[in-house]
Amino acid sequence: MSKISTLQAHFYVLLATFLVAGSFIASQPLANAINPFSLTLFRFLFSLLILAPFILLRQNLRQKVISTLPRAMVISFFYSLYFMALFEALKTTTVLNTGTLYTLVPLMTAVLAFFVFKEKINLNKFLVYVIGLIGTLWVVFKANIELLLNFSLNFGDYIFLVGALSMCCYSISLKYFYRQDNILVLVFCTLLGGCIWLLLAILLLNQPLHWELIRGELLYNMLYLIVGTTIMTLYLYQKTTVVLGPTKVMSYIYLNPIAVAVLLYVLKDENIEAIVFIGIMISAAATVILQKNARSAT
Numbered sequence: 001m002s003k004i005s006t007l008q009a010h011f012y013v014l015l016a017t018f019l020v021a022g023s024f025i026a027s028q029p030l031a032n033a034i035n036p037f038s039l040t041l042f043r044f045l046f047s048l049l050i051l052a053p054f055i056l057l058r059q060n061l062r063q064k065v066i067s068t069l070p071r072a073m074v075i076s077f078f079y080s081l082y083f084m085a086l087f088e089a090l091k092t093t094t095v096l097n098t099g100t101l102y103t104l105v106p107l108m109t110a111v112l113a114f115f116v117f118k119e120k121i122n123l124n125k126f127l128v129y130v131i132g133l134i135g136t137l138w139v140v141f142k143a144n145i146e147l148l149l150n151f152s153l154n155f156g157d158y159i160f161l162v163g164a165l166s167m168c169c170y171s172i173s174l175k176y177f178y179r180q181d182n183i184l185v186l187v188f189c190t191l192l193g194g195c196i197w198l199l200l201a202i203l204l205l206n207q208p209l210h211w212e213l214i215r216g217e218l219l220y221n222m223l224y225l226i227v228g229t230t231i232m233t234l235y236l237y238q239k240t241t242v243v244l245g246p247t248k249v250m251s252y253i254y255l256n257p258i259a260v261a262v263l264l265y266v267l268k269d270e271n272i273e274a275i276v277f278i279g280i281m282i283s284a285a286a287t288v289i290l291q292k293n294a295r296s297a298t
Helices: 006-031 036-056 065-089 095-102 105-117 125-142 146-148 157-176 182-206 218-243 248-267 276-297
Strands: none
Touching: 006 036, 006 065, 006 095, 006 105, 006 248, 036 065, 036 105, 036 182, 036 218, 065 157, 065 182, 065 218, 095 125, 095 157, 095 248, 105 125, 105 248, 125 218, 125 276, 146 276, 157 248, 182 218, 218 248, 248 276
């Protein structure tokens, strides 16, 4: 695996953050079209087909697939579960709710990292997590206290909480099972493992594919998910997690609502209210502080 600098790793995570933010926007219209098992399989399978020539036509990479696949099966289980939960949740909840709940991932990841890697969470770091959560809530609810007080969990939100926990487990398992792997091979095996898990789920649960329904605008949304938030984010997150560690990488999630706001402004001309910039600054500050705390702890 080619080495990257810490600065490069941070840039890659920031890029992945914006790509993930775009996935919330692209996933919503797809969620009501087809069942989440079929959608996720379509996404993984076509991502796998795009990546396959880069692996299978190179003997040195092809030979590493067999040894990497068993570990990737564990990683891909959590990765697949997250996307199935996201698609299923968006049937009965909103992007607002999922974006809010997604900000719990850094703290949940830090707690899991404590048990698995003995990464301690001191009081200062915990307070920074709380500050980051406040910043993202400020952005999501536009400093509207009434909107925040009216926020309540529904069935879709509970489903997405399972997905959020799966994302934490994905990050933890990625670092735990990493063995100086070639990143492209690990991405390929993760997608292959995901396809295997999803095929089993579809067969056991007797879920239809209905891929013919993915057409028109839905096809463009799916193409974005395949290239932008499957192949690219898998590569970026897997390449950076082994350099920065799961806690640092997951801390960037606090910037997710900011990225969504920026993308909505650029793509759909939705204005960013002035009051929201306060929350943006709070979330950005929390992310920077978490990076410094993690660096001093290593």
